[in-house]
Amino acid sequence: EYTCDLKREKDADVLLMHKRDLNFKQLETMKRNFEQIWLLWHDESNENSENINKYKFNWTITYRTSAEASLGAYGITIVKEKPWSHQQLNSWIDKQFKKRHNQAVWFVSNCRPQKRLKKFRSFRHHYPIAAFGKCIPLNGSLSLNARAQSGTACGRQSSCEKLYLTTSKFYLAFESQTCTDYITEKFWRTLSVGAIPIVSGPKRENFARIAPPQSFIHVDDYTS
Structure with a gap:
């Protein structure tokens, strides 16, 4: 009771x-x-x-x-009783995922963690990132061919946020801390909308322990 x-x-x-x-x-x-x-x-x-x-x-x-x-304070993985077949998964990829823009999206409001901002500034020179939030300077997201204008009003829980989450292939799920097991809603929300999270913060094994297999990209997987 x-x-x-x-x-x-x-x-x-x-x-x-x-x-x-x-x-x-x-x-x-x-x-x-x-x-x-x-x-x-x-x-x-x-x-x-x-x-x-x-x-x-x-x-x-x-x-x-x-x-x-x-407890999964921010999210948990629930295994389906009847997993998708490879044919079903490939069909979803062809019909849904391939239609998304070939870009990443990022919403950030906590500007104190400088390491993740540094990673963002480095990544945007190599891949299009549509970024929003008070940490992003005017035109700060206009990297390569990202389909976004920095400074545009795109607040939390807005239709704008939902649009970018559901039409981009990747999301920068960068945690503000590197504490063991600290994986927040950034990661789980990305999976829930069908995008691929690019993660940073806790070590790779922390994510692998709780996430669906091969469902994320960890920045530590690459040396540059």
């Missing part, structure tokens, strides 16, 4: 606490029942959480596969 009724906290076998919603002052005044399991839910990467250790949580639930409870 699961409940959000705080009046029943003393009788619960497990107390689940979300890191972002924790009231640490309240936590310090709680009289702990040491027969209970304290379960910390933390789904963000690279945050300063040193003060968390003093509360002696028993278990964690995070994006890390090594956590006591590891």
